[in-house]
Amino acid sequence: MSTTTTDVPRYDAFVASCPSRRLLDTVSDKWVSLVLVALGLGGRMRYSELSSRIAGVSQKMLTQTLRGLERDGLVSREVTPSVPVRVDYELTELGASLFETMRHLKHWAEAHMDEVDANRAAYDKARA
Amino acid sequence: MSTTTTDVPRYDAFVASCPSRRLLDTVSDKWVSLVLVALGLGGRMRYSELSSRIAGVSQKMLTQTLRGLERDGLVSREVTPSVPVRVDYELTELGASLFETMRHLKHWAEAHMDEVDANRAAYDKARA
């Protein structure tokens, strides 16, 4: 008996209707990667700490991103009913499993910025 | 003399005004990752091959994505003036340097789809 491809219902993001396509979409987001990297590097963090670490993020986008990540089980949210309220966020194990990839992505952008800039300049100059 | 932090002008995507923030944004895109993975796995490819490999992508988005990647120097574009025209795309060295990360990202989405689905169901059920 041969192990055919029908054994396991596999996900494939190349297929339009595959749920993993949508997951790839939600995960391919600037704010998602920044939040995951921030939490991965800094550990447990308050909302306000994240807000200042990820400069320029609006409160709306930060909240929205955190909600999504919490729903997907990538981060955990813990409320301490002090006054004023204190809310801490932390990567779950699932979130941690994506951390390295996201760190690579962020690092790649920082490491190849100059090269990309040069390429853009050359491209634009060529068809100016 | 100590090596102070002023030695090299570093990029940091956590800083809002840093160019690498915008690069991270353009690279954090569903279509970008799918194109990079497709080209990384399949090597040199025609427009139409990419189009069918990445099911569901509109011609507009595919062209737009490829243009951006070409401008940034991640893919090369070669036109063969046959009839009808033939256009081939291929990863550059720079593009190849991002391939592994993107493959991880796509693979992560496919591998953890079930877990994420379960988390979502639990989350939604908890506050239904």
Place this chain on the structure above:
DNA sequence: TGCTCTACTCTCTATTGGGAAGTAGGCACT
């Protein structure tokens, strides 16, 4: 009474995504 704090939540506008239809340019068939 009203000011402060954190962590949201709402409102409004600019940008984007995607479908569908149109374009270019040349061979091939009638």
Place this chain on the structure above:
DNA sequence: AGTGCCTACTTCCCAATAGAGAGTAGAGCA
């Protein structure tokens, strides 16, 4: 000569989304 067909785009339009900024809640403190 004209019509059709091929690939690889390009343009138009509309609905959906992103994002900034202002507003809210609730409790302690002056």
